[in-house]
Amino acid sequence: MRREIAVRAFRMLVLLAALFGVLGARLAWLQIWGGESRGASGSLKANAVLQHSDALLLDSGRGQFRDRRGRLLTGSTVQSLAAFPNNGQPRGAERDIRELASSLGVEPAELTAWWSRLREPAVWRIPGSGQAVDLTSKQIHLVERAHLLGVAVLPYSNRYPSGITPLHAIGYISQHPEHALQLYGDQIAKKRMKLTAPLGGSGLEQSLDRLLQGRAETTVKQVTDAARRPLDGLGLRLNVDDNPHFPLQVTTTLDLDVQRIAESAMKEYGIGKGAIVVLDAANADILAMVSLPQLDPYHIGANGTDERNHAVTAVPPGSVFKTVTLAAALEAGVTGWHETFICNGHYGKYGLKCWKKGGHGRLTLEQAYAQSCNVAFATLAERLDPAWLQVTAERLGFARQIGWHTDRFADGAPLRLLDEEEAGSVFLSKQIAKDGGARTGTGIGQRDVRVTPLQAANMIVTILNDGRAFAPRLVKEVRYADGGLMASLGVQTAPSKYGGIEPETAAALRRGMLAVVREGTAASALRGAAWPLSGKSGTAELAGKQKGRNDHWFVGYGPVGQKPRYAVAVLIEDQPAGLRNRGATVFGNVMDGLRRLELHRKQAAAQAGEH
Template identity: 40%
Template sequence: MSLLRKKRIFYILMIFIAVFGLFTLRILWIQSRSAFKEITAGGRTINEMAVRQREEGIELDSGRGNFVDRNGHSLTGEVIWVPVLFPVNKLPENIVLQRMAKLLHTTTEQIEQKWSGLKKPYIWPESNKEEGIPLQLSQLDSEQWSLEKAEGFEVLPYVSRYSNETSGSQWLGYVSQRPDVIRKMQAGSKKNRSLPLTMLVGAAGLERTFDQFLRGIGSTRASFTVDGQGRPLPGIGTRVTTKDSRYYPLQIKTTIDQHIQQGIEKLTEEANMEEGAIVVLDANSGDVVSMVSRPFYNPRHIELQGGNWSNHAVKVAVPGSIFKTVIAAAALEEKVTNPKEVFHCSGHYDKYGLSCWKEGGHGDITLEEGFAKSCNIVFATLGERLTASSITLTASKLGLGQKIGWHDTSFLDGESFWQIDQEEAGTVFSKDTSVDGGVLAQTALGQRDVMVSPLQAANLVVTLLHGGKVTSPRLVSEIDFKDGMSMFNFPVQTMTSPYGQISQRTAGVLLSWMREVVTDGTGASLQGASWNLAGKSGTAEVVKGDKSLNNQWFIGYGPIENPRYAVAVLVQNRPLGSPHQGVALFRRTMDLLASEESSLNIKK
């Protein structure tokens, strides 16, 4: 081949490569027009993808569903106004910083120090000691600042899940970052594989049991746009992006009355109650109206080791004499006694080292009187007449020795679903206990292995009011879509013991005896309360460390003419011989409920 021919082929090849290259670049440019849309800001043309790469965002709302009380008042998800700093290369003039310092309750030096080193958006905190708690501004402050000009600083609406206060609402629980839980969800379901490991999930309480309904479909974020040199882009400013949906996030309606809840929490504060719980149930439905646990917890500051997040209302404790209600029911059902049988109480049982709380004893006393005056000798005697089986069966018929909160085995793909978190079942006799006369006598006094939760104790009263029918207390009544339409209703639920239920007659007898506790027995201090009340007191000796202490109980209902509420009060670890705080708090709780009812009637 001649040299000339070789040159022609070379030039033709070069021309082809050049044309092909131009064609390829043209195709790439056309494709890039859709992916890299140009926008104009401040007279400059900027590639949108480059802008997006320089947007620094902050989450204003996680999109998680919220809880409301039975009257629709919000329990989570309060919208507050918070100050946000976005990273910029140049801070505002000093006069603007001075106005900011006044707004943020700080100094210009602190603002400059924090702002100049920012790599990502920063919500100004309530104090230097509480970096995670946003400074909450007033509506007036937010409106006035909207007239200011400070590039990179905004006052934005922020959804605060909880207030920064302590409360006795451990039933609500808290959320936390749980990468282990997210990974488990991702492994179990394809639809969960996009969930970020930093997402907050329910760790306790209703936040945990209803977590799958609360996750939402996406967050609301605010972004401030800068160019490649960190300069704010005029005309763009702060952008807020969210996923709008007619249905989500969901709203979960609880059975709690927040006003009553807060009122009872205040009562426990005023009484200096250190440890225990107060449970208020609706006498008709069995719903939880209020559930206060002491000590209080702060859902924003969970100390796992401290245990304040634990719900004492569903944890079991030694019940003492309130368990005599079960023994009386068993004795009447088994017909080992009758209400008018006369016992003799000398103050000592003469065996097992047992004695009556009343020095010198009650003398001759009937079963009916023995219940009202809580005579230990009467009930130790009945305990020995009964069998372990009859006591256990009667306890089961009254909802003890088992979890009683609302549950369903088919609600979620055949899995057991329990509304109430942390609930304990309690015991009557330990599996390892060899039952003899002494064990039966001690059990009859609510000691030995017997363990009952305040929720169970309050529900026992509801069971008697329902003629022996056991209800399953609800904490949640329904789940609603964002637009208010109902997604799911949780019906009032009753439980059936495999052993049946106690008779209506026995239930009626026990209710009348509870009234005698107030008129002629250990609850005499309740006379003169706003309502006519009925109930049963209890004191159980417990050992904590090297100290002997008392659990003080009172359970009951009111008003007796038309029962509206059943209440259980447990004050734990009180010094021996101290005044019975359980009775006093029962009265104050009932007076508060009577006042609430009166206010409602006036409004009607």
Template identity: 40%
Template sequence: MKGRMALKKHRLFYILMIIILALAGLNARLFWIQVAASGDWTEHGVDLVQNSVIQRAQGIVLDSGRGDFYDRDGIPLTGKEQTVLVVFPVHASSPEQTRMDDTNIARTLQVPVEQWRAFSTGLKEPQIWTTGDKPVNINEAQAKQIEALRLPQLAVTKLKQHYGDTVLASQVIGYIGQNPERITRQFTDQFHRGELQLTSKIGGAGLEKTLEPWLQGIGPESLSLFTDGRKRPLPGLDARWMSPHNGYYPLKVITTLDASIQSKVEQAMRKLQVKEGAVVVTDASNGDVIAMASRPDFHPEHVDLLHGTWSNRALKAAAPGSIFKTVTAAAALEEHVTEPGEMFRCDGELGKYGLTCWNKQGHGLISLEEAYAESCNIVFARLAERLDGAKLQEYAHKLGLGTQIGWTGPFLQEEQWTTWDAEEKGQVFAASTPQQDGGVKAQTSIGQRDVLVTPLQAANMVVTLLHGGKVASPRIVSEMRFRNDRLMEKLEAKSLDGLPSGISKATSGLLLEWMTDVVQYGTGAALQSADWKVAGKSGTAQVGAKSGEERVNQWFIGYGPVAEPRYAVAVLVQNVPDGTKNTSIPLFREVMDVLAQAEQSGRKAQ
């Protein structure tokens, strides 16, 4: 019995010795790979601390994992992919091999060898092949030729840049950037869990900011190559994708924008050299924003915080001038202080208020309808005398002015949530303004003094009239979808809550008819040449002096086609020298022609 026990002990001892020797052999092999094979010997032995992790992966991020934006037809507005060449800092076995590889690569890329060597020599980390600081798109033929070279330092793959060279609706989308203070304040939990660092980029404006919690994603996708300490690829370990492998993230944000229309609206603003201003195109059926453009130009990768080019002027309140006469007319008609057909006299000024008409000679005897079409200041000041100041404010609210109108509602268990960033409310009267003062009412009635309106509100006011006084709450986002296109959340179109009951259908219809008169014989007569029959209202607002020169805002709002309204549009050309040729009317015509052509193309496609 004792002999058997001794035998078992000896066997156990031998087994343990075999295991120890095997582990020692494995350690020796790892030592050779990590240290000896690297050739990194010190003069007095091996620096084990420095070289203990020589075997490493060289990686490059090709997709940040952040969610992207799409237009209403699924066309990407951010995150467009392109095929690129990733170059790893891998050393060839000999100088002769390096020269041969360089020649073959340069021939494939169709560039001089010197240009390739200037890029590739001395690389310390993986880089994308670029010319002029821009990634070069690799075509299918080049990709096949590069693959045939079988060079471990090259990998053809997809790159998804969040922002391309040009970004449509850039102020709507906004930008991402570092904001340590906001990370610790707003995203405390993610910060403590290590999901966000102080250096992480988060949304700084626009949809990027308002949708930040959903756009963050769950991690980047990268391409890595495993090498030893001398930057030689390890056999059997090719370039590999590192990815969270999640079918649900990053999310897709489906906007209401039409990429083609948006692009052409922006082109129209460039064509007419609009330096400051905005254009808003809305769907007449529900108020959805089809296009929203703001100037000055802005690119999300070049943020000028000092001059604020990232600010979306379509959401910023500006002096509206005579487009506000629509509110004054609605209030006067609804309160029965006038009626269609009433005649007024305009002598060009209203001395007791120091108010003048743009027509210095005066319009003479003029009807209410004609006064709207020809934008007579004196007639609307006379109407304001008959109205309580509070009524002007009340009817402005009934038409969706003086309040935030962008879509707001419950979303993913949140009590109240909106897609709109920094939308301003605008105003009719400032807090300290005496609303009953005759001069105040006269100036207010023509959209001057304290009155401020956003282009979004102005376009939506036209939609309100087209819906018989019912105020829509415009959407800019319609859906949130998972990566696999499964619906996450739908933001339904809806009316604006919390407003006093709107104006009557009869008054709405009458004002729409008067808008056709503006184009038929009034201040918008130049629009008779548009591809569609359109209607609208002009406005010019004094905004004070800049550099010693008086400045004005030029507006035009309206709809088209008149027979079957499809779109409501607001155009603002801002801070132009007084007396400058009106740009808002030709810009409105350009935009309406874009819409008419889009409708025509759509019918042909069907």
């Protein structure tokens, strides 16, 4: 009996071995030669499907950014020209290819060369850009009529659309497998995330990367045989992950209209390096953040671009820092509004000079601030305990990161929205602060003083709110794709560990800034402004390789005489020494633009109310 069972088992094994041998041979035939029978039976096509598929990522499912009015900042969908590798087979009729190439503005040879180079699916992109071309209705008709092999019109998501400009604030993405493993090793191991998934490289793309990671990809596959030849009758296979919660929708505090006004001001005056920050004067929400040279998210490091966000990079503030020195001196009781100073153009020691040849003569403290007298403020700086100057700077939001942050976000982890923000400095060490020359240079915003445009604009908000410091916010809320709220990022105060300046001091600073515009260094530049304005100018002398060049500053607010709505910092970098400071001029241009915008919106609202 046992012998009979053993014999039957042996025969069954032989039969199975033979069967698998036949199947293996058949499979090999399909892989190597089967593709020749492209019009063969459905079973042939079914087996070919198992062999190979080429996928084109149409939308990564990465979270999207919007401005405060709901306008998309990322993820614009266009009708793209997509092509798949076809192993050198003819694409179609030469006449159709010529006609399509002509409509795209290229020679037929360029189009066919692109097709022949393909090793993976791709879309036709704007020359010199990473953006997919948005086909016109005529171009779409040409493609559909031509029936070109492995060519189709497909909806494609351009991560960074044309005309969307707050790119340093948003940042960029790139593939970095090693970094992906460090950050998301567990998710990759569990196949919840691909090793090639794009990662945020800067800006909000980086600080919010863990929330933005795509969980709802849209891909399209062209089904091919083992030789990567398209199979008739199967065509393209769309794969959509319809997760109702993703991609996440991030509403920023940015206002695209305000952003464009600020950028236009820099462009009008031919400024290629610098920054503008526009904050809501009530709570320090970031309405606009301009940084030049611009970031090209598709070509990081390309000539004429800069990955660094100048709006959060600390540089010498020049006379803008005299606002801190004035606040410190008033609160320390070492001066008063009616004190007079004598400026003959030289301080008398440390080699310090006033910017005005021959000096300002006799002037009061208010006039010294309005005229930005170096001699008067060097005198005040020497009277001050350097520790008190440091404390006052921190109370006004300097020498520390000021942007919105939390130790525990909705996902349980810490979050700092402006992760690249530099803290800046006042004195680099206590030893340096003991030196009289260092103190006088610090008092006028030179030596080791470093401030970001964001901090400078935020100082204005603090002064307008009687010494109450806010944390500039770049994101208002994060919602799921179905509209459900994931997290609300509320307005956040940012007091220093020393508290804030006194309301009386803030009022005195506002008085001084008004004098700057009415009779001081910004009077001529802002005389014709549409709104009454207030602020402080600054010229920072650069050192090292940039010696002989200056940075131009202006920080201010408006409208004056009613509740101010905007606090603005303008930085124009790397200017030739002797060139007139254009900071106030650019500031005035921005504020005029904001007034026009408000009028336009009021008119639009009134017209909408009539209907």
